[in-house]
Amino acid sequence: MRGVSSTGPGTDRVLVLNCGSSSVKYALVEPATGERSGGGTVERIGAGGRDHADAVRQVLHDLGPGIAPLAVGHRVVHGGDRFTAPTVVDDDVLRAIDDLAVLAPLHNPPAAAGIRAAREALPGVPQVAVFDTAFHATIPPAAATYALPREWRERYGVRRYGFHGTSYTHLAGEAARVLGRDRGDVDLVALHLGNGASACAIRGGRSVDTSMGLTPLAGLVMGTRSGDVDPSVPGYLARVAGLTPAQVDDALEHASGLAGLAGAADMRDVLRRRADGDTEAVLAFDTYCHRVRSYVGAYLATLGGADAVVFTGGVGEHAAPVRAASLAGLDRLGVAVDPERNTADAAGARVISPDGSAVAVLVVPADEELEIARQASAVVRRGGGTDG
Secondary structure, three states: OEEEOOOOOOOOOEEEEEEOOOEEEEEEEOOOOOOEEEEEEEEOOOHHHOOHHHHHHHHHHHHOOOOOOOEEEEEEOOOOOOOOOOEEOOHHHHHHHHHHHHOOOOOHHHHHHHHHHHHHHOOOOOEEEEEOOHHHHHOOHHHHOOOOOHHHHHHHOOOOOOOOHHHHHHHHHHHHHHHOOOHHHOEEEEEEEOOOEEEEEEEOOEEEEEOOOOOOOOOOOOOOOOOOOOOOHHHHHHHHHOOOHHHHHHHHHHOOHHHHHHOOOOHHHHHHHHHOOOHHHHHHHHHHHHHHHHHHHHHHHHHOOOOEEEEEHHHHHHOHHHHHHHOOOOHHHOEOOOHHHHHOOOOOOEEOOOOOOOEEEEEOOOOHHHHHHHHHHHHHHOOOOOOO
């Protein structure tokens, strides 16, 4: 267990839970100010019989006696096409989250387990599901639809859903603030670059396209995920290598991306090895940045130009070489990075493009916990949630 103890009860605060298969990250957040009065990570779930109920009890113990949050906000990765807004959880909603596990088998089951544990530990406190996919419900049909047989699309829900929605919601507000504009008046190419990575075209604060699709596997090169590949790869490998669909899925999810190219899933390791001239690390870096640059160009076309390109996430915020290489050569499109601003040791939301650039380049620190707290607080205070 790692964390910081709470300073007291806090009926205006929201307890944010992000439940993974082996850990629970938590924070007690004041939505209006972003102040944290407690937070940390409970680890080793599944070890020694420890389950999510044990982890939630540990969270409440570490936050202190008498904790009484306004709500518990849960990050849920996949809401399918049913959940397009934060939703107060009841039995029907929880069953639907279970059913959607077929689309997010690594992510939805731990979230559902965390919700069940929190409902038991905090009876009477509203549990609010905040869905990664919800922000992308505004993507138009032409961008959300795959050119596949109708039965696949209608019976099995095969379409583009998109992810990292809470991150993009926070990013859009912060970018508008830095630009001194109204959120509904800015067009952005947003890049959430972390172990998972995606791109999003945001018009007037609303998602109009994104790189992830049916699942979080599509799009950019990631730590262990491949991103975009030719759809015929699984069939080809079945024929020539005898691999099963499950084996290919597992490799695309866990043994590809930077790990597949360089044997290291962490961009910091790739950058160190690249600086030493390691050819695999050089290829991994170049492939990663090429894919980002391709999506930036595509989304500038989708938007018909943009007010800013915005980086967020662990890599986006801290890897200056990635930012510079990903936008290199886009000067004719009005996109440029100022070398000194890009490498400056600075914190907070900031501009890293030259003064007078046609398209600003920003760095915005991710704060999904604050965004989940704000959305959970809002839905509870207005008396409920919607599920589509």
